[in-house]
Amino acid sequence: MDSLLAVFQSPEARRTKAGRLLSEYFAQNLATIPFETAASIAAHVGLSAMTVTRYLRELGYGSLDALKSELRHGPISSAWELQDTVDDLRRDQGNGRLVSGMVIQQIEALQSLNKLSHSPEWDEAVRRLTQAGGVFIASFQNISGIARYFSEQMSYVRPAVRYMDGLNGTYLELFDGDPAGRLLVLIDCRRFASKSQLLFDEACAAGIPILLITDTHCDWGQAEGAVTLSIPAMSWRAWDSFMPLAALLDLLVTSAIAVQGESVLERSKAIRRLQDRFGDFERR
Template identity: 35%
Template sequence: MNGDLERRLRADLHRFTRSEREIATYMLANLQDLPFETAATIAARVGVSQMTVSRFMRTLGYSGIGELKEELRESSLNPSLLLTDRAEHLKKRGPAGRDLHASLQLEIRALVAVYELVGTPLWQRVVETLCDSDAVFVAGFQTLGGIAADFAARLQYLRPEVGVLDGADGTFAALFGGKADAPALVLFEMRRYTRLSQLLAEQASRAGVRLIVICDRHCHWAHAHTEDVLAVNTESRLFWDSQSPFVSLSNLLFEDIAQRLGERATDRIGRLTALQQNFGAFLD
């Protein structure tokens, strides 16, 4: 059963060897896909041998991965494991559970709406701007500063000349006084809107900077400065509005940017990966 397997893996993580722990971690993150995996695909994704995967299956009490897959396929037919039913179970937790259920429904609808943006003329225009501009600057203030920094960090894996603007210099000189002839600005914004965001958007519009605003659906001033406005639904029953749609939209943009850049993105990722190895950026 999915639930039983998950509990067993989590309970025994600290007892596993390093290789076993890496396999278990992969399995926990991909439980729904395991019925379609093989020892070879798991081994390739985790970076271990097929023999190691097979031995781990026996450690878990299975004769092989085939037995595990059969068990998972049978359990997936159980209606209690359907997403809709699992969501309905939240309501049984009382008032707090009902709020969680309502918030989950809002978030699901918001994510579906994000996916529906993909391939639209607006979407294609934004992807082209992010690929073809001489430089791309990203800004987000207050609670969106982290989202903006993450967007810039991941975009620079795909293309050069990407920077974060925080306004600390008081002039945004990197954008308005830099060397790029045709820069672009990506501005993240959601309620409560900052004065700095609006001033930056106004100045970018006047300076002829290609402006992309990624914002919530209440951002009434964005369209006054650009036609490239990607608006997402951030409504939530939680204390804070949801930022999940911003992250999902970013992921989808990066996918299309990578596809459009093709070998340029692949080559750049390869060079940066080699640098990471040289500087020991990650644990093996």
């Protein structure tokens, strides 16, 4: 990602007025480029799709797809892969640069999420979360904990929210009977679980609307009936951070609360009464 950023910030990328416009757009939106087309990028900056394609060719990319491929298939293939030696990490920890650098990256990620929250895709995601007859949430492996928490939080916002752990081996709760009104929320990031695309494809075939929450490494999430929210791919010094994912899910819950309004307050009161009744929480 850093090497691509350097390409778009280079003097060669900014020689003309159109180049400067495109340079700024690409540099600020690398995380969402995999879901763009030459036409959509052109519309953002007020240029033609042909100008966008010509610009990329001048920078050495045969097409927008070539750039997308480099974004998706960089040198890092695992969510846990050391980018520095342990000595480098210890040195930067000692002089205070390790944590401060991570904080800067987190701030940049939050800025990207702020922009995403003003997009049509975000509005459609919130609409689906609040209007679906039933919300079925699925995730896998180390992300499943974050997804399960999101499910619990959404249960405060609206009824009929269910986290699917997949232990039945069929996801029958999603596909059983008439699936009309159901929404699949599929949450997965690199390194992707083998079941993610299978579940995505099966839901598409069943005509079930999908909200896919993923990162920029996902290249299989484009389908009719699916809305995709893509977090910035955050490659830390030693691992991929899921802080942006947790932040995105938290912002989705907040947006859903704003849409649901007073009904959330009434639902929260009913849930607190049950909590007090069954005694698993401290009484206030």
